[in-house]
Amino acid sequence: MTTQQLTHQIQLKKSFLCIGLDVDLHKIPPHLLATEDPIFEFNKAIIDATHDLCVSYKPNTAFYEAYGIKGWLSLQKTINYLNEKHPEIFTIADAKRGDIGNTSSMYAKAFFEDLDFDSVTVAPYMGKDSVEPFLAFENKHTILLALTSNEGAFDFQTKKIDHKEVYKHVLETSKTWKNSEKLMYVVGATKAEYLSDIRKIVPDSFLLVPGVGAQGGSLSEVCKFGMNQQVGLLINSSRGIIYASNGTDFVEKARAEALKMQGEMAAILDKQ
Template sequence: MTPQELEQQIRSKKSFLCIGLDTDLDKIPAFLREQPDPLFAFNKAIIDATHQLCVAYKPNTAFYEAYGSEGWRSLEKTIAYLNEKYPQIFTIADAKRGDIGNTSTRYAKAFFETMDFDALTVAPYMGRDSVEPFLEFEGKYTILLGLTSNPGAFDFQTREDAGVRLFEQVLKTASNYRHSERLMYVVGATKAEYLRDIRKIIPEAFLLIPGVGAQGGSLEEVCRYGLNEGVGLLINSSRGIIYASAEQDFAEKAAQKARALQTQMAKILEKG
């Protein structure tokens, strides 16, 4: 998928919503736990109910790794289902990988080739040789952690050196990596006031924005400072959508929550 194709999907659906599949056995409806694969059964129902309202899904791999090989099989079934049934959907493996070059290459092969995700989140702390191996895969995207939504982000990411904050240095440096056109960036919705400065550094890149909904981020603020001519935003909501109900109507309630966000996004796009 190209950024242009992603933008076309956004404008067609009037949505730049990404739904996080952070699927926890302790939180899904109890009746699903009787299924042979409750994680996949939950994901499938959520996907079928919401796919017309979003342009991306983002499974967080920790929620599957926690259950060992069975959980990993659920993740494999989820991405296979998405690729077969809804191939136009942009898929993100939220795995936050990043290691020395040969290890990064293997991580990239696992998610880009074996599982066929469109994108993967990557931590930049180890620098160029830990990121560029991911960027070698044509048609795939590396979503670099830029400025995250958690409170601990202030421990390091906003620290200044000679007037430049660390997250700004990350963005400036990464934008010069080989195949940097295949980079997207994570910017937390709870840090919306920084988006104006971020857009000065990476004006054209897509930003994955977590933190709208359960973490308290404002969609309007994010869009005010983050939208560009190609839209350039993927707004992620996980818990606020997928756990809207723990009853038989869980998928229907998830769709209602997704539609509420999509409706807001449609209005924002119309204003242009």
């Protein structure tokens, strides 16, 4: 998927909502545990209930890898279902990969060729040759961890080297890499006050923003400082939507929460 196609979906749906499919068998409705594949059945139900309200889905692969081969097969069934039923939706493998070049090439093949995700999250710590293999794939996107929403982000990401924060070095350096136009960046909603500086460095890039909702981030603050002329934002919500209920009404409750966020986004877009 191209960024132009993603922007078109945002305009069409009046939404820049990304729903995180972080499936924990201890949190899903108990009645689903009796099904052959509870993880996929949960995901399918969430997708069927919310696909018209969001432009992206983001499975965090750890929640699938934790269940071994069965979890991986559930992930594969989920992405196959999305690509078959809703090819217009932008898919993100939240895998946070990144390794030496030949290993990164294999990670990229796994997510872009075998599973056919539109994008994957990648850690920048090992530098250019660990990221460029992901950027070699046509119409695929690499979402680089820039400034994350967790408390530990302050351990390294905001420390200064040569009077400049590390995350700014990451942003600036990444722009020099081959095919850098395919980069997107993770910026936590709990760091909204940093978005103005980030936009000075990457004014046109899409930002994946976790942390709105359960982690306390503000949608209005993120949009105020982070939105560009093409919107350029994917606001992720996971727990606040998919675990709005763990009863038999989980589908209705999830849709209600997604509709609430989509309504807030539509109001913001109408003011642009």
